[in-house]
Amino acid sequence: MSGRLKLFWRLMVKPLGREPVRTTLTIAAVALGVAVVLAMDLAGDAATGSFHSSLETLSGQQDFEITAAGGVPEEIVGKLAELPYDWRITPRIEGFALVADSKRALPLVGLDLIGVAGRIPLPLTKPEALDKIFDANQSSFEDLAKQDSVWVGQSLNKTCGDALELLVNDRALTFTVRGVYPDDAGTGSAILMDMAVAQAALGITGRVDRIFIRIPRGATNSLDEWQRRAQQVLPQGVQLRAAGASTDENRKMLAAFRWNLRLLSYIALIVGAFLIYNTISVSVVRRRAEIGIARAFGASRLQVLLAFLLEAAVIGGAGALLGVPLGRFLATSAVKLMGNTVNALYLSSRPGEITLDPTSAFLAFFTGLFVTLVSAWSPAREAATSAPVEAMARGRVEHSVRVNKTLALGGAAALALLAAAMSRLPPVGGKPAFGYCAALLLVAASVIAIPAFTDAIMRISSRIFSRLLGVEVLLASRSLAGSLRRTSTLVAALSTAVAMMTAVGIMVGSFRQTVVLWMASELPADLYLRPAGSPATDQHPTISLGFSDQLAKLPGVLAIQRLRGYEISYEGKPATLASVELDDSHIEHSSDFLSGSSAESVLAELREKNAVIVSEPFSYKHGVRRRDIIQLALGESRATFRVADVYYDYASERGMILMDRNVLLNYLPDPAPSNIAVFISPGANPANVRAEIERAADRASARILVFANSDLRMQAVQIFDRTFAITYALEAIAVFVAIMGVAGALLALVIDRRRELGLLRYLGASSGQLRKMILAEAGLLGLLSNIAGLCLGIFLSLILIFVINKQSFGWTIRLHWPIAVILSGTSLIWLATVLAGWYPARIAVRLNPVEVIHED
C-alpha cells in the first residue's frame, strides 16, 4: 500500500507542485466551469422561482383558486360563502403599483380586511404579519373604513401615518400608511389594501381577480368532491383549479427558458473538460519514461490508470470545491441578468433570495469531478495500456494520430451527417432534445476533424508564414504540428468556445435584426401611450376611457387605436389576450402573416366574424393553425373563435391572441385601454401634437407616458439587448476559460521543450527570437481555433436558430450575419491568445541554456 502511495506521490502529486502556474490554471478552469453551472442553477431558482412570491405569501395555504379572464364576477364570493360548508373563501384583488418616490414596482393586493379582522377567513400563512397590521399600537379597525388606508412591508421604510404616493394605472394616488408588516427584506412585499380601496384604486368594478378556497382541515371528503361542490355555483367561463396552478403554469412556461440557459452554462464546463484532457495527456506524455520504469518494476496497469485518474481527481476536486463558493458569488450577478430576461419575456418577477442548498452544491461538485474523470479517462487508459518498453520509447501517439487521419475525417463526416438528420426531428416534451444532440454531434465531429485540420494548416503555414515572417514562425508551426495531439486538444477547446460565441452571436444578431425589421412593420403609429403605472409583459395597467376619448379630438390627431390586454390561461398555459381597434379607416395595417395573406383580408375577417389571430409562439405552443377553431373562457362564458391567421410576433414569448376591440367588449365589457397608438395628421408637427397630448393628460390628471415611434423602437432594442446579456456573459466565461487553457498549455510546452529551447539559444538564437517563436505558437493556436470555431459556429448557429430556438420558443428568426460583431469578437480572442503566450515566452527567455542542456 505504501508503495502504491509512493508511486502516486512520485508520479502525480510532485509534478503538480513543480508547475504551480499550470496546475492553478487548470484548477481555475474547472472551478469556473463548475461555478457557472452552479450560478445558473441558483440564479434560475431565485430569478424564476420568486415571481409573485409576495402574492403567494399573502394567499397563505389554500386548496383551490378560482380565476377568469378579465376577473371573476364578485357575486361568486357571496354564493360560495353561503354554501353549507365550513370552508374559507378569500377573494383577492391583484394589481401592481409603482411607488412614486422610489419607482419600485410592487404588487397591489386587495383583501377583505373586515373578514380578516374577524379571523374569518384568515388569508396569511404568517398570521402574525397580519396581527401586526391590526396591532392596537399601529392602526385600529377604524382605518379600514378610510378610503386611503394602505399597509406596507417594512422594506419600504415607512411608518404609520406617512403619506404614500402610488402610480396605479394612469393615476397618481396618495394613500396613508396605517401599518407596517415584516416582509422578509422585500421579497414578500406588497401594498395591502382593503377590497373596496383596491377596487377603487385599480378602477375595477364588480370583479375580483382570484378567489381562494381553503377546505376544512381533517375533512374526509375527497378533493374532487370539494371541487364539485364549488363548481355548482361557477359559471362556464370561470376556472377552478388547485391553488398554485397558475404559479405552476408560470414555472412550466419558464422551464424551456431555464433549460436552454442551463445547457448554455455547461459550455464553460465542457471547455474545462478539454483542458483537463489536455493536462492529463501532457502528464502522460511527459512521464512516459517514468510510467515505463514503474511498470517494469511491477506496477500493474490498474495502478497506473488509478494514479492518473487520481491526479485528475485532485485537480478536478480542487477546482470543483473552489467552484461552489465562486458559483454562489456569481449567482448574485446572474440573478440580475436573468431577472431582466424573465421580466422582458415572461412575467413580472422580483429576484428572490439565493439559497445555496446542499443538493445543488453537491450536484455541481460531483458534476465537476465527473466531467474531470471522464476527460482524464482516455489519456489515463492509454498510459495504463502501453507496454513498459513502448512507454519508454517516444513518438507512438503522434504517429498514430497521423495514421488515423483519414479514418478521423470519415468519422467526422459521419457524425456531421447524423447531426443533420437529428436536426430534422421534432422536439421531445416541448424541449429541443434532438437539436441539442445535433449540436453536440457537430462539436464532436469538429473535435475529431481538428488534428487533420491542424496538420493541414500547419503544413501550409510552415510554407507560407515562414517565408513571410521568418524562421521563428516556421519553428512554431513545426512544433505545433509535432505535438499534434496536444495542439489539437487546445484547438478543440478554444474553437468550441469560439464556435459557441459565433453561433450565439449569429443567432442573437439575426434575432435582433428580425425584431428591428418586424417593429418597422408592426409599429406604424407616430406616438404610443401607456399608463405611467407599473408595466410588464403580464400586467396591463389601463388608461381611463375618458382621456382616450379626449385624445381623439385633439388637433393634429388623425386617429387613435386602442389596445387592451388581459392575462388568461389557455389550456393550462399562460397567454395574453388583446383586443385592438380595427375599424378606423385612417389606419393602414401592415401586419405580417405566416400564410402570406394580405393584412386587409385578414383584418376584414376579424372585424366581421368571431375570429382571432394568434402569434407565432402561441401557434407553436398549442399546435393551433390557421382556420382552426379555438375555445376561450371569457368572463362568465366560453366562446369559440376561428383562427383567421397566425402573425409574426417577437414581443413576448407568452402566446398572444388578438381580436377586434368590439368583439372582446361583448365578453369583457371594461372599455379602458392598456395602450393607445396615435396617428398624426399629415402636415401636423409631431412635437406640437405630443405637447398637446401631454397638456391634455395634465388637465385630465392622467399619468401617462408618451413614446415617439423611434423611442419605442429604441427601448425595445434595449430590452432585447438586456435580455441577451446573460448569454453574452456565459460565452465570455467560456472563452476566458479556453484562453486560460491556452496559456497553461503553452507554459507546459515551454517547460517540455526546455532542452530544445536551450539548444536553440546555444545555437545562437536571440531571446527576442525565442519570444517571437512562442508568441507565434500562441498566435497560430489562436488562428487555428478561430478558423475552426467560426466554421463550427456557423453550422451551430443554424441549429440554434432553426431547431433549438424554433422548438423552444416558436419564433421564426430570419438569418442575418452580424459580421462586424463576429469579426471583432474573434479578433479579440486572437489577441487574447497571443497575450496568453506572453508569460510562457518570458519563462522561455529566462531559461539558462547551459543549465537545461545539462539537466539530464
Added chain:
Amino acid sequence: MRTDLRALGALALGFFLPLSLSFAQFQPALPGYRFGFPRDYFNHPDYQTEWWYYTGNLQSLDGHKFGFELTFFRQGVSRDPKQNSAWGLRDIYFAHFALSDLTGKKFFHTERTNRAGPGIAGVSLSLQKIWNGNWSVAWADGEERLTAFADSFALSLALHSQKPPVIHGDNGVSQKSAGPGRGSHYFSETRLSSSGSLTIENRKYSVTGLAWMDHEFFTHQLEANQMGWDWFSIQLDDHTELMLFQIRRKDGSIDPFSAGTFVDAQGRAIHLRASDFQLSPAQDASAAETWSSPVTHARYPVRWQIHVARLNLTLLVTTPLPSQELATRSSFVPSYWEGAILLQGKKNSAAVAGSGYLEMTGYDRPFSVGEF
C-alpha cells in the same frame, strides 16, 4: 329589550364613528313607532345598530340536553351615497354561534365578521332572509329556519312562533336613558317551538325544544357610567314568559332604566319597571355561586334570585353548565357569558319551573367608548 349597553358590547365597531356623524346619517328611536310584520322582521338601515338574537333550550329523543345561541348583528358605518362598490363599508355584519352540550358539559362557540360585500352577508325582506355567510335565518311557510355551520358543530332548526311578537317598552320605544331618542325599538318572539337537528363533533342529534328571538334596532349608544348588564329570558311551564334586565353602573348601583316584560299565556305583554322586580346573585353558601373564566379571568355569578313583586313571583336561577362564556378571540368584541338556565320557584304560592337564557356582560372589564 336589551339595553344599548349590549349594543356597545357586541357592536364595539361603532366606537370609531363620532356620534355626531352617526346622528347625521342615522335616525334615533322615537316614540310612536308602529311595528308592522313581516316588514319589521327585517332590516332597518336608517338605524345604526340592529340585531337578531336566537337562543333556546333543546333536547334529543334520548334526553340529551342542549342550549344554542345564534345571533346576527348589523352595525351601520356609513351612508355615504358615493360608495358604489359592493365592498363599500356601509355596514359591518357579525355573528355569534354557540352550542352548549348541557348533558356532555361542553361549550362550543365561534364568531365571524363580514361586510355585506357581494352577497356575503345581509338582511333582505325580498329574500326573507338574514345571513352571514352560511349562517342564516330564512322565513318560509310560516317558519323561521335557522342554519349555521362551524368546524366541529352545526345547527339546523325550524321555529314556529306560538305567540305574536311582543313589543317591549312604551309607545313603540324602549327608553334607555333620559332624553328623546335615547332608546330603541325592540320586540321579541317569546315562545318558538323548535325542531331540527344539531351536530357536535361528527355526531348528529334530532332535537326539539323552545327558542326565543329578540330583535332590536336603534341609533343612540350608551351612557358612560355603566359597567355591564344581566339579562334574562325565561319561559315558564305555565305558558307564560318573562324578560328582565338590569344595568349595573360603575358605582355598583342599579340603573333606574332597568326594565322587563311579562307575557301571559294569551300573549298579552305587561311592561315592568325597575321598581317592579329585583335581580340578585344567590346568597347560597352551599353551592358554587360563581364561575371563573380561565380565559378572561372574569367571575360570573351563575346562581340568581329573581323576585317580581308585581307578579308575586320568586325564582331561583341555576345553570347546568357554568362554562358558557363566549370568550372572543378578537380584541374588538368583548367577551360575555350567555348560557342556558333552569328555573324553579313559586308563582302565587304555586310551584313553577321553566328554562331560559341568561346573559352577563362587563364582568371581565368595564367597557367604554374607544377603550379597545
